[in-house]
Amino acid sequence: MARSPNRVLLLFRKDLLRRRRSPLGVLAMIAFPLVFAGMMALAFSGETALPRARLLLEDRDDGLVGGFVKQALAAEQIAEFIELVEVGEEGRQMLEDDEASALLRVPEDATSRLLAGEDVELELVRNPAQSILPEIAEQVAATMADVMSILTRLVRRQVEVLDLPDLTELESFRDLTDQDFATISVALRHTFTEAGSFVAAPPIAFEQVTLGEEKRDEDEDEDEDEDGSQTGLIFLFVLPGISVYALFLIGDQMMRDLLEEGRLRTLQRQLSAPVTAGQILAAKVLLTGVVAAAVLLILAAIAGFVARTPVDPAAFAALALALVLAVTGFAALIYGVARTDRQGATISALVYLVLAFGGGSFVPVDNMPAAMRAAAPFSPFYWGTRGFQDLVQNGAGLADVAGAVGVLGGLGLALLAAGSVLLKRKVLRGGAA
Amino acid sequence: MTDLEPPFAGFEELSASSAYSPFMIQVENLSKSYGDVRAVCGVSFEVAGGEIYGLLGPNGAGKTTTLSMMAGLLAPDEGRIRYDGVDLAERPLAVKATLGVVPQENALYEDLNAREHLRLWGGLYGLSGAELDAAVDRVLGEIGLGGRAKEPVKKYSGGMKRRLNLGMGLVHSPRIVLLDEPTTGIDPQARINVLDVVRGVAAGGAAVLYTTHYLEEAQQLCDRIAVIDHGAFLAEGTLAELQDMVGGEEVVTLAGDFDDVLVERLLGREGVRLLARESGRLVLATAGGGERRGAVELLSALFGEGVKMDSVSIEPPSLNSLFLKLTGRELRD
Numbered sequence: 001m002a003r004s005p006n007r008v009l010l011l012f013r014k015d016l017l018r019r020r021r022s023p024l025g026v027l028a029m030i031a032f033p034l035v036f037a038g039m040m041a042l043a044f045s046g047e048t049a050l051p052r053a054r055l056l057l058e059d060r061d062d063g064l065v066g067g068f069v070k071q072a073l074a075a076e077q078i079a080e081f082i083e084l085v086e087v088g089e090e091g092r093q094m095l096e097d098d099e100a101s102a103l104l105r106v107p108e109d110a111t112s113r114l115l116a117g118e119d120v121e122l123e124l125v126r127n128p129a130q131s132i133l134p135e136i137a138e139q140v141a142a143t144m145a146d147v148m149s150i151l152t153r154l155v156r157r158q159v160e161v162l163d164l165p166d167l168t169e170l171e172s173f174r175d176l177t178d179q180d181f182a183t184i185s186v187a188l189r190h191t192f193t194e195a196g197s198f199v200a201a202p203p204i205a206f207e208q209v210t211l212g213e214e215k216r217d218e219d220e221d222e223d224e225d226e227d228g229s230q231t232g233l234i235f236l237f238v239l240p241g242i243s244v245y246a247l248f249l250i251g252d253q254m255m256r257d258l259l260e261e262g263r264l265r266t267l268q269r270q271l272s273a274p275v276t277a278g279q280i281l282a283a284k285v286l287l288t289g290v291v292a293a294a295v296l297l298i299l300a301a302i303a304g305f306v307a308r309t310p311v312d313p314a315a316f317a318a319l320a321l322a323l324v325l326a327v328t329g330f331a332a333l334i335y336g337v338a339r340t341d342r343q344g345a346t347i348s349a350l351v352y353l354v355l356a357f358g359g360g361s362f363v364p365v366d367n368m369p370a371a372m373r374a375a376a377p378f379s380p381f382y383w384g385t386r387g388f389q390d391l392v393q394n395g396a397g398l399a400d401v402a403g404a405v406g407v408l409g410g411l412g413l414a415l416l417a418a419g420s421v422l423l424k425r426k427v428l429r430g431g432a433a
Numbered sequence: 434m435t436d437l438e439p440p441f442a443g444f445e446e447l448s449a450s451s452a453y454s455p456f457m458i459q460v461e462n463l464s465k466s467y468g469d470v471r472a473v474c475g476v477s478f479e480v481a482g483g484e485i486y487g488l489l490g491p492n493g494a495g496k497t498t499t500l501s502m503m504a505g506l507l508a509p510d511e512g513r514i515r516y517d518g519v520d521l522a523e524r525p526l527a528v529k530a531t532l533g534v535v536p537q538e539n540a541l542y543e544d545l546n547a548r549e550h551l552r553l554w555g556g557l558y559g560l561s562g563a564e565l566d567a568a569v570d571r572v573l574g575e576i577g578l579g580g581r582a583k584e585p586v587k588k589y590s591g592g593m594k595r596r597l598n599l600g601m602g603l604v605h606s607p608r609i610v611l612l613d614e615p616t617t618g619i620d621p622q623a624r625i626n627v628l629d630v631v632r633g634v635a636a637g638g639a640a641v642l643y644t645t646h647y648l649e650e651a652q653q654l655c656d657r658i659a660v661i662d663h664g665a666f667l668a669e670g671t672l673a674e675l676q677d678m679v680g681g682e683e684v685v686t687l688a689g690d691f692d693d694v695l696v697e698r699l700l701g702r703e704g705v706r707l708l709a710r711e712s713g714r715l716v717l718a719t720a721g722g723g724e725r726r727g728a729v730e731l732l733s734a735l736f737g738e739g740v741k742m743d744s745v746s747i748e749p750p751s752l753n754s755l756f757l758k759l760t761g762r763e764l765r766d
Contacts, residue, residue: 010557014545021545272532274559
């Protein structure tokens with residue numbers, strides 16, 4: 001006759017099979033820390049920039065005002081929000097084709113009128129098919145108009161001081177003499193020097209602005225890399241704490257099954273077979289440990305993929321084992337004390353939430369008030385969270401996490417011993433309190 | 434030495450010990466109380482191999498408590514339970530290995546299929562390999578679930594679950610089978626199947642303890658029957674012996690309003706006994722020497738006096754009339 005199969009393994013295999021057939025609870029506990037950490041990372045990594053508004057500039061003036069407008073809109077600070085495209089008559093059609101957010105027209109005689117002290121009206125045509133981006137373009141144009149008004153006053157003062165010819169009476173700039181141009185150039189140089197604080201770049205720097213745009217593109221690429229890196233860092237910072245919390249919930253699910261089996265009468269049926277209460281309990285403890293370890297490995301693999309930094313395998317194994325022990329011990333104690341599976345679920349939900357919050361699973365311990373910081377080490381979540389953060393972020397070794405391993409392992413063993421005594425009595429009563 | 438070592442050292446011991454007693458199940462003075470409530474009071478009986486012994490009683494009579502103690506799930510306050518001469522309290526695991534227990538509730542896992550259930554339970558009782566495969570196939574055939582053995586239990590009908598529940602208690606071919614109301618809540622077809630399986634088990638030499646509150650089942654299936662109520666045996670014997678206990682009396686149940694004078698006059702008649710008197714209901718036993726003469730004479734007298742009655746029923750000697758005779762209540766109540 002063949003040797004009889006190990007009853008603990010038979011019961012363990014049965015529970016594993018049941019979990020495989022109904023994996024939702026376990027999958028949810030795997031997804032929960034990933035989704036939560038991912039959301040936190042995205043929320044705090046600064047990847048929230050709005051798309052740039054595409055602004056068409058139709059410069060009918062082709063003079064000083066048009067130049068000012070171009071320079072102003074090409075300024076680095078504005079270029080963050082506005083993509084400026086110079087167009088001719090086709091601008092209107094482009095707007096109708098939804099190729100831009102707005103069209104800014106500089107009128108034909110803008111420079112002449114400005115220098116004559118008259119008001120110049122820039123025309124902004126919004127794209128009605130868009131809502132937010134034309135608003136951005138309008139705000140930028142309005143700000144630019146304010147700046148130009150200040151410039152105008154500066155320029156006009158220079159014209160008055162230097163006794164320049166009445167520019168408004170000229171048919172064209174070609175009517176100016178060389179002396180006039182020299183005088184105007186000096187005046188404008190003074191003006192732009194004074195206006196330096198209002199205009200981002202001097203006119204002569206037009207080409208540089210173009211180059212600057214290329215440079216800005218490079219900078220943006222770097223920013224994206226930095227943002228990506230920052231997202232990953234936040235993800236890796238948040239993930240350990242939430243993962244530890246999820247592991248405790250996994251332990252809760254698995255151990256709760258013992259009392260559920262009592263309610264479903266399958267526990268009594270097992271006890272009517274030649275199976276001891278200790279074997280039944282051992283199978284559940286094994287299940288809790290194995291499933292928690294499997295979930296931890298999956299989460300660690302994902303964290304490792306994101307971090308792309310080597311983790312000390314010995315340190316990870318020791319910390320994982322200690323954490324699984326703590327998870328199993330806590331679950332055993334809670335369900336050893338609870339009268340029913342539902343009562344146990346309520347108790348564990350409250351206990352784990354408080355311990356997780358106090359232990360820094362959700363909020364970094366360093367950001368807590370002094371009293372809470374002092375109390376944090378009394379939570380197993382603190383040691384689990386800190387241990388895994390050290391492993392993933394700081395490349396900690398076995399010696400570095402020895403404290404966390406000792407606390408979690410010792411606590412887990414003690415709680416498992418106490419919980420097992422209570423649970424065994426409960427199993428012998430058929431799962432009843 | 435542990436209580437149970439594969440492949441159940443106790444099993445051979447228990448098997449060998451059966452030579453010392455014709456009874457495979459011996460229950461002596463079994464008692465169990467919950468606080469002030471005595472659930473089982475000094476119950477004793479014996480069951481031989483190949484025999485189906487029925488515990489017949491209404492809900493709450495103490496059948497399940499008795500069976501739970503016999504399955505080792507509940508410790509008795511007093512008394513002994515021996516299987517093949519071995520005390521359950523002394524060698525619980527070795528004894529349990531020889532038992533097949535079928536609980537009243539369907540203790541099944543909704544996500545597992547019939548084959549997985551049977552393999553699990555066969556494994557827990559020490560079967561493995563080809564022996565386990567053969568046992569599982571045999572039981573699947575017996576309970577008629579061979580064609581749906583790979584479907585999860587959650588897709589099964591109530592009758593199919595009942596049959597699987599039964600099969601799990603039989604997969605290891607136990608020599609002693611304890612069945613707690615295995616046909617409760619199933620359709621007649623499934624019931625016939627369950628009863629056939631139980632008969633087959635007994636025919637194979639196993640001692641079967643069968644609890645039920647169905648009179649017909651007990652009458653059809655059981656070789657001997659114990660009538661139990663309020664935790665105590667009221668009567669025990671074969672169906673014929675129990676019917677003899679009724680003493681040829683018929684039970685006459687009268688519905689209507691009867692005053693004390695009339696009842697006194699009826700009880701003054703020869704061979705008439707009062708079994709129960711409730712509001713609007715009078716239950717009498719009549720001894721009439723067969724052919725229901727006692728009942729006929731009683732009714733003739735009532736009609737002669739012009740007594741108005743809403744209904745009349747005459748019960749021939751049966752387990753129900755015995756139960757009525759012993760308790761004043763109908764078993765169906």
